[in-house]
Amino acid sequence: MYNRLDKGRKVLSEQPFSVLVGTELSRMDEGQVVMELPLRRDHMQQHGFAHGGVVSYLADNALTYAGGTVLGDVLTLEMKINYTRPAIGDRLIARAEVISSGRTQAVCQCRVFAVNAGTEKLCAVAQGTIVAIPKPD
Amino acid sequence: MYNRLDKGRKVLSEQPFSVLVGTELSRMDEGQVVMELPLRRDHMQQHGFAHGGVVSYLADNALTYAGGTVLGDVLTLEMKINYTRPAIGDRLIARAEVISSGRTQAVCQCRVFAVNAGTEKLCAVAQGTIVAIPKPD
């Protein structure tokens, strides 16, 4: 009875770390997802920007969800992230998409934006490999 | 009056996100750092493992601190992480080291281990570029 977005939100609510951080799933279509994170003081590093680890967590999670829209149960095998600008603002938005996919793997990319007073600025770009959960190795 | 480890711990205590997550700095020598994270339910994803975002946060932070031991005030320009095994256990340990450094940049590597009942298992390997905080760009 769940649609894709509801199911994605349910999984997110079952990730204690995502609940701790406060992640929201805004959109989940085949090959594309949008995740958002309302920023609070808890997310900062010592200079008052969102911690790089918060940005990479959000990128990682968005990549995984994007891959999941085409592969089902998945995990992130690896990812790479470039930080392009300090993440300053009231909200992070991660937009991830599937670039290429096969039966068991997908390559996905993600851009993370910081929203400050209504203006979005790119703060990170990520690329990674998502794999369907394999049989025990 | 602070030694390097005390100073590193002070910076860590000024990162609200690291306080939220519960990160500990165990060792900080020139070119090498060790960070640890006692795992709790808050760090999990839906399958009961530490969330990949927790692992990548810890790797990112350890890489940054390693670079900081040779460069001073730094930030992570980019990083790449391979997850090698689900992070199951009571504690994560990230060991990072400087592989190469110049006046303004360092390439660092990090291995993250999950400690389960006293046994360490490698769960991620990361590599990244740390840069001295630049003049406004």
Added chain:
Amino acid sequence: MYNRLDKGRKVLSEQPFSVLVGTELSRMDEGQVVMELPLRRDHMQQHGFAHGGVVSYLADNALTYAGGTVLGDVLTLEMKINYTRPAIGDRLIARAEVISSGRTQAVCQCRVFAVNAGTEKLCAVAQGTIVAIPKPD
């Protein structure tokens, strides 16, 4: 007197390795370049596909050229490549673009396609950091 494309082709002709490999520069606009490589037997690995090293060379070079369109004299600091499909065909086409740039650095992405009997298929996706050539470090 040179326009951007002519200048780019001149630099390419001064790279003995690019001459050895046979790389062609098709397009060079601000923030975007296209490089092509007519495939011959010399580019293959043991299974008859273009060697991964040929694909990564082309991606690396296209990323560098893209960064150069906004930064001038540049070099590649780092890059990451995902191979999505064996590179089979008569020609590789690398399309690279600048995603984000500052005064001294740019983050670029590239997609490499294999053209087989007129059909393009994505065979690799790359992302990297291009830097203006720095003062001696």
Added chain:
Amino acid sequence: MYNRLDKGRKVLSEQPFSVLVGTELSRMDEGQVVMELPLRRDHMQQHGFAHGGVVSYLADNALTYAGGTVLGDVLTLEMKINYTRPAIGDRLIARAEVISSGRTQAVCQCRVFAVNAGTEKLCAVAQGTIVAIPKPD
């Protein structure tokens, strides 16, 4: 009748691109390989250093061979490379090792050194995922 090193050299001799470039396999043990490349003018870019694409080709190939020592027939799924210094000298040496491996995948790391007048200097560090050649996807 072939030992591992002979078999590795045979495969290398069947890669036309490796023959074109002039790659040599010096060592091939379980989990560890060494590849070398005597540098000639053909390998250079416009500043007289080995082209980044030569360095990344060598790193990629060494990673693949390292993974092959534990997995059999393999290909490189993805890799990331940081260039740490211009590759100046008469020879490149790539030392690659398996960091972690399962039934179908291995994470490997590689360091590439330029040998100049008998002195080795690190010029690149790479990390990648090697996979056993899968069934058609």
